[in-house]
Structures are given as structure tokens and as C-alpha cells.
Amino acid sequence: MSPSAIPFRLNGQPQRYDGAPLARLLDVLREHYGLTGTKEGCGEGECGACTVLLDGEPVCSCLVPMLQVADRHVETVEGLTADARGAALVEAFVEAGGVQCGACTPGIVVSARALLERNPRPNRGQIREAIGGNLCRCTGYERILAAVQQAAAQRCAERADAAQEDSSR
Amino acid sequence: MSVCFRPERLEEAIELLADPATGAIPIAGCTDLLVQWHSRRERPNAVLDLLGIEALRGIEERDGALEIGACTSFRTIGESERVLRHAPALAEIAGTIGAWQIQNRATIGGNIANASPAGDSLPVLLALGAELVLAGPAGERTVAYEAFHTGYRQTALEPGELIARVRIPLAGEHAFGAVHKVGTRCAQAISKVIVALGCDRPGGRLTGVRIGAGSVAPTPVRLRETEALLEGQIPDADLAERAGACAAGEVQPIDDVRSTARYRRWVLGRLVRRMVLDAAGRRVP
Numbered sequence: 042m043s044p045s046a047i048p049f050r051l052n053g054q055p056q057r058y059d060g061a062p063l064a065r066l067l068d069v070l071r072e073h074y075g076l077t078g079t080k081e082g083c084g085e086g087e088c089g090a091c092t093v094l095l096d097g098e099p100v101c102s103c104l105v106p107m108l109q110v111a112d113r114h115v116e117t118v119e120g121l122t123a124d125a126r127g128a129a130l131v132e133a134f135v136e137a138g139g140v141q142c143g144a145c146t147p148g149i150v151v152s153a154r155a156l157l158e159r160n161p162r163p164n165r166g167q168i169r170e171a172i173g174g175n176l177c178r179c180t181g182y183e184r185i186l187a188a189v190q191q192a193a194a195q196r197c198a199e200r201a202d203a204a205q206e207d208s209s210r
Numbered sequence: 211m212s213v214c215f216r217p218e219r220l221e222e223a224i225e226l227l228a229d230p231a232t233g234a235i236p237i238a239g240c241t242d243l244l245v246q247w248h249s250r251r252e253r254p255n256a257v258l259d260l261l262g263i264e265a266l267r268g269i270e271e272r273d274g275a276l277e278i279g280a281c282t283s284f285r286t287i288g289e290s291e292r293v294l295r296h297a298p299a300l301a302e303i304a305g306t307i308g309a310w311q312i313q314n315r316a317t318i319g320g321n322i323a324n325a326s327p328a329g330d331s332l333p334v335l336l337a338l339g340a341e342l343v344l345a346g347p348a349g350e351r352t353v354a355y356e357a358f359h360t361g362y363r364q365t366a367l368e369p370g371e372l373i374a375r376v377r378i379p380l381a382g383e384h385a386f387g388a389v390h391k392v393g394t395r396c397a398q399a400i401s402k403v404i405v406a407l408g409c410d411r412p413g414g415r416l417t418g419v420r421i422g423a424g425s426v427a428p429t430p431v432r433l434r435e436t437e438a439l440l441e442g443q444i445p446d447a448d449l450a451e452r453a454g455a456c457a458a459g460e461v462q463p464i465d466d467v468r469s470t471a472r473y474r475r476w477v478l479g480r481l482v483r484r485m486v487l488d489a490a491g492r493r494v495p
């Protein structure tokens with residue numbers, strides 16, 4: 042491959058990146074695209090603050106070289122909270138007290154979003170598994186679990202409402 | 211700036227790799243490599259991305275074996291029906307290799323080639339009697355997994371060779387497998403001790419016993435004395451106790467940042483004991 046340009050999609054938009062192919066996705070998101078919602082904690086895959094979705098699956102953007110996003114879809118916390126579902130998830134974090142300093146929050150929101158897309162009614166164990174790769178030094182996790190549970194319950198309630206509306210039509 | 215090659219065919223990759231002028235190193239999920247590059251603030255001059263090569267991906271049954279492409283992620287392995295049926299211990303360990311973010315990227319070929327004494331799939335492959343298919347300029351060759359790790363971080367890979375796939379014999383009717391890993395916490399902890407058992411249990415008797423252990427020696431190792439002790443026996447509490455003591459006695463682990471030799475030996479013994487008890491409890495009638 043010529044080192045010229047790497048085509049990929051970023052939050053739904055087609056992009057061509059023409060910098061260093063082994064640059065970390067994390068740095069390119071923050072410095073080249075100005076998407077600073079994605080945080081750097083450890084820089085070695087342990088903390089999950091840099092979590093983004095690659096073709097819908099959570100990955101650590103600190104461990105993805107740019108050449109491997111070629112022809113793939115990258116979704117960051119900015120993209121994943123721009124729609125109604127994402128906004129509701131963020132709202133649940135605020136209401137449940139799942140945010141303190143906020144350093145871990147974008148990564149956890151991304152992991153939680155990926156979980157809810159796969160499994161709209163996760164139990165406690167499944168939520169714990171999904172955020173197992175995200176460290177939080179402040180909250181003690183309880184309120185994060187509560188926030189994800191609340192967002193899931195709200196989604197199910199909305200779905201039930203929508204179904205009722207459909208059937209009463 | 212680094213030169214990057216993204217071949218689609220394996221033959222092309224081998225050619226590029228064999229050409230000293232390119233000097234490219236193979237990359238897969240980069241969960242080991244990018245940590246190293248970043249901490250040393252350096253990048254290789256040339257890389258060869260294996261993730262685009264179709265022939266290195268996927269899970270199939272072929273010639274009496276389960277074949278897993280080197281670039282298959284642990285996420286895919288952990289969720290595969292075929293792996294669950296024929297190598298449940300491998301599926302189980304796949305779900306403990308880092309958290310989701312790591313499992314989505316980390317490949318089995320990368321785990322094997324990285325050759326860490328704490329690599330989690332390695333002892334499981336030993337216990338399952340796996341083979342590796344290596345691809346190089348001279349074509350493919352198959353090596354028994356137990357002949358692959360030749361020394362601390364040394365492998366049987368020749369220059370210009372890649373790991374193409376892993377072969378695991380299909381599980382027979384009486385197959386039994388178990389694996390236990392002990393780390394600092396549940397999510398993404400490097401193993402202090404990991405041990406796996408593979409055998410058959412016709413009529414409840416253990417045959418073809420293989421035990422692989424990791425983090426207790428410079429390479430993953432078979433516990434041959436313990437295997438011999440168990441071979442042909444019907445497991446019970448007494449045998450479990452003796453097997454645990456034997457396992458603890460036959461390894462020479464070291465003290466390092468993650469643990470101490472004494473702790474590792476003790477835990478290994480307890481884990482082996484537990485696996486033999488498992489084998490007794492779930493005995494086929």
C-alpha cells in the first residue's frame with residue numbers, strides 16, 4: 042500500500058487520513074480530528090479510557106495503528122452520544138451519579154453503548170463483564186452499574202410504549 | 211515514515227517476508243506490539259499486516275481436526291460453537307484474555323508467536339495435543355505444539371515463516387478438558403499461574419493425559435510426572451491430592467514482579483488437585 046491515504050468512516054462520515062500509518066488511532070482522533078472525548082489513561086490497553094467502536098466492537102484506540110482502520114468504521118463517544126439513545130445513556134449516567142471526575146466516563150459510555158446494542162436487557166453480571174476493561178478510580182462502579190441498568194430499563198420501557206402504540210393503531 | 215504492506219494472499223505475504231530488502235515484521239491485533247512500540251517511542255521501518263489475509267482467518271473442521279486461523283480473534287474463538295464443542299477449555303480461556311476491548315483484537319497467532327511464558331492459550335494448546343501449521347518460502351510444515359516453544363521467548367519459527375493455523379484433534383465421545391487461571395483480578399490480569407488438563411475418560415478411567423502449565427517456567431511446559439501418575443487411573447479425592455503434590459514438586463517457578471515461586475508452586479498444586487476432582491465428579495457412568 043502506498044503510504045498516501047487511508048480511507049475509513051468516522052462517526053458515519055467518509056474520511057481519508059494521510060499521516061503516519063502506524064500512528065495510534067487515539068492520537069489521530071484527538072489531534073487530527075479534534076475529537077478529544079476519547080481519553081488517554083494508561084496508553085497500554087489496561088484502562089479503557091480510549092475505548093471506541095471499530096465496526097461496532099469496542100477496542101482500545103491506543104492499541105490500533107491507523108493502517109488497520111482502512112475501510113472500517115470508527116465510532117467515538119461524540120458520535121455515539123449524538124442520537125437519542127446515546128443522549129439517554131449519558132443522561133442516565135448523570136442521574137445515577139455514575140460520573141465523578143469524568144476521566145473514565147467516555148470510555149465507559151462507549152462500552153455500555155456496545156453492550157446495549159447487543160443485549161438490550163443485560164443483567165448485573167453482563168454489565169460487569171462489558172465494562173471489565175474500563176477502570177474507574179472514583180465511583181466504586183456501583184453507580185456506573187446503576188446508570189447502565191437505568192438506561193436499559195428506560196429503553197425497554199420506551200420500546201414497550203412504542204409497541205403498545207403500534208398495536209393500538 | 212514506516213512502509214506498510216497489506217497483502218490479501220498468504221503467498222504474497224510469505225514472499226514479502228522472505229525478501230530481506232523489505233525487512234517487514236508481521237503484525238496482527240497489535241495488542242502486544244503497539245504497547246512495545248509506544249513505550250519505546252519507536253516504530254518499525256516496515257510492517258506486514260496479516261489481518262487482511264483471508265486464509266489466516268476462520269474456524270473449520272478438516273481432516274479430523276479443528277483448524278483455527280492464526281488471525282482469528284479470541285472474541286471469535288470464545289463465541290464459536292465449534293470451539294465450544296471440541297475445545298471448551300480454549301473457548302473458556304479466550305474469554306479471559308484481557309477484557310472485551312482486547313479480545314476483539316488479540317489473535318491466537320499473536321499470542322503464540324509472542325511466546326510469553328504467561329501466554330494463556332499456550333498451556334491449553336499443550337493440553338489439547340495441538341499442532342501448528344507454519345507457512346514459509348518452502349511451503350507448509352506441521353509441528354507438534356510441544357515442539358514449538360524452544361526456550362525463553364524462543365520458537366521453532368524459521369526466518370520468513372508465519373503461523374498459518376492451529377490444529378486441535380476433534381474431541382471424541384469421552385474427551386475431558388479443564389483449565390484454571392489465577393491472576394490478580396478477573397479482568398485483564400496476566401496469569402500468575404495457569405494450568406490446563408486434557409484427556410479421555412472411557413469408563414471413568416483417565417487416558418492420554420496431558421497437562422500444560424504456564425507462568426511456572428521459561429516456556430509453557432507439560433507436567434510429565436503428574437501425567438504419568440494420573441494415566442490409567444480412576445480419579446478420586448486421594449488421587450487428586452497426590453497429583454497436586456506431584457505437580458507442585460515438578461516445577462521450578464521463579465519470583466518476579468507478579469508473584470513468588472512459593473506461591474506459584476502452591477497454587478499450581480491446588481489447581482491440579484481441583485481439576486482431578488472435576489474429572490472425578492463429572493465422570494461418565
Ligand SMILES: Cc1cc2nc3c(=O)[nH]c(=O)nc-3n(C[C@H](O)[C@H](O)[C@H](O)COP(=O)(O)OP(=O)(O)OC[C@H]3O[C@@H](n4cnc5c(N)ncnc54)[C@H](O)[C@@H]3O)c2cc1C
Pocket residue numbers: 085086087235236237238239240241242243244245260280281306307308309312315316317318319320321322323324328329330331371372373374398399400401
Ligand atoms: C490490556 C492487555 C491485557 C492482556 N491480557 C492478556 C491475557 O490475559 N492473557 C494473555 O495471554 N495475553 C494477554 N495480553 C497480551 C496480548 O493481548 C496477547 O498476547 C495477544 O494474543 C497478542 O495477539 P495480537 O494479535 O495482538 O499480536 P501482535 O501484537 O499483533 O503481535 C505479537 C507478536 O506476534 C507476531 N505475530 C503475530 N501474528 C503472527 C503470525 N500469524 N505468525 C507469526 N508471527 C506472528 C508479531 O510479529 C509480534 O511479534 C494482554 C494485552 C493487553 C494490552
Ligand code: FES
Pocket residue numbers: 080081082083084085086087088089090091092101102103104
Ligand atoms: S489509554 Fe488505551 S486503554 Fe488506557
Ligand code: FES
Pocket residue numbers: 139140141142143144145146176177178179180
Ligand atoms: S469518574 Fe473518575 S475515574 Fe471514573
